[in-house]
Amino acid sequence: MGKQVIQILTLSIVLMMNIAAYPQSTNILIVYGSFSGSTKEIVDSMKLYLANESMLVQTLPAEKKKIELSTYDLIIIGSAIRGxxxxxxxxEFIDANRDELSKKDVAVFAVCATITSSKEKKRANALTYPDKIAHGLNPISKNVFAGNLPSTGKKFDDYMGKLFLGIETGDFRNWEKIKKWTIEIKTGRLDATPNT
Ligand SMILES: Cc1cc2nc3c(=O)[nH]c(=O)nc-3n(C[C@H](O)[C@H](O)[C@H](O)COP(=O)(O)O)c2cc1C
Known part of the structure; x- marks a missing residue:
């Protein structure tokens, strides 16, 4: 009898040590909409940052399709802004999956140019983009990242962008800020205030 108790105790301790050594990973899905690739590059980096933190991460270009979301602990939705x-x-992805998404933890980020604008009104407007992306969902965290706006090669276009939008052409992605937000999601230190 005493031997059996010791055996059961030893087994329990081994089991507990295994559970501690291999904690259940957080399963994350990143859904994104990119027009010319810079948002996709951000998503690819996020995937690496999270994978380095032992998270399970999948990425998916957004489309009008209902998908199985029940296995995910967190869904990050990111979009580039045009017009x-x-x-x-x-x-369309949010509309197709709204019921399931509203029961999940969702974080949202925008990628745009005007968050770097010299005009305060344009920067303030850029801070409204995450809510446009959330499209009625209630995200646990949201952010706005500066994107990549290459020159069209036409000086007139660049001049008009500067004059009316207060923006310069160039790659303004701040990888440190992107990494910080991504890691904060993982650690649960979430800040609902958009920042760049
Ligand atoms: C045709 C066009 C329209 C754009 N419209 C906006 C806009 O309305 N507001 C803004 O902040 N940025 C705007 N941008 C900047 C993009 O959001 C930025 O370049 C972003 O990095 C693009 O991401 P993507 O490469 O994933 O498509 C526009 C860029 C282009 C080329």
């Missing part, structure tokens, strides 16, 4: 609006496929 003051998110990528339409992100909105």
């Amino acid at each position: 003051n609006a998110p990528n339409p496929q992100v909105i």
Whole structure:
């Protein structure tokens, strides 16, 4: 009898040590809408940052399709902005999966140019982009990242961008800030205030 108790105790201790050594990973899905690739590059980096923290991460270009979301602990939705609006496929994805998404932890980020604008009104407007992307969902965290706006090669276009939007052409992605936010999601130190 005494021997059996010791055996059961030893087994329990080994089991507990295994559970501690291999904690259940957080399963994360990143859904994104990118027009010309810079948002996709951000998503690819996020995947690496999270994978380095032992998270399970999948990425998915947004489309109008209902998908199985029950296995994910967190869904990050990111979109580039064009014409003051998110990528339409992100909105279509949310509409197709709204019921399931509203029961999940969702974090949202925007990628745009005007968050770097010299004009305060344009920067303030850029801070409204995450809510446009969330499209009625209630994210646990949201952020706005400066994107990549290459020159069209036409000096007139660049001049008009500077004059009316207060923006310069160039790659303004701040990888440290992107990494910080991504890691904060993982550690649960979430800040609902958008920042760049
Ligand atoms: C045609 C066009 C329209 C854009 N419209 C906006 C806009 O309305 N507001 C903004 O902040 N940025 C705007 N941008 C900047 C993009 O959001 C930025 O370049 C972003 O990095 C693009 O991401 P993507 O490469 O994933 O498509 C625009 C860029 C282009 C090329």
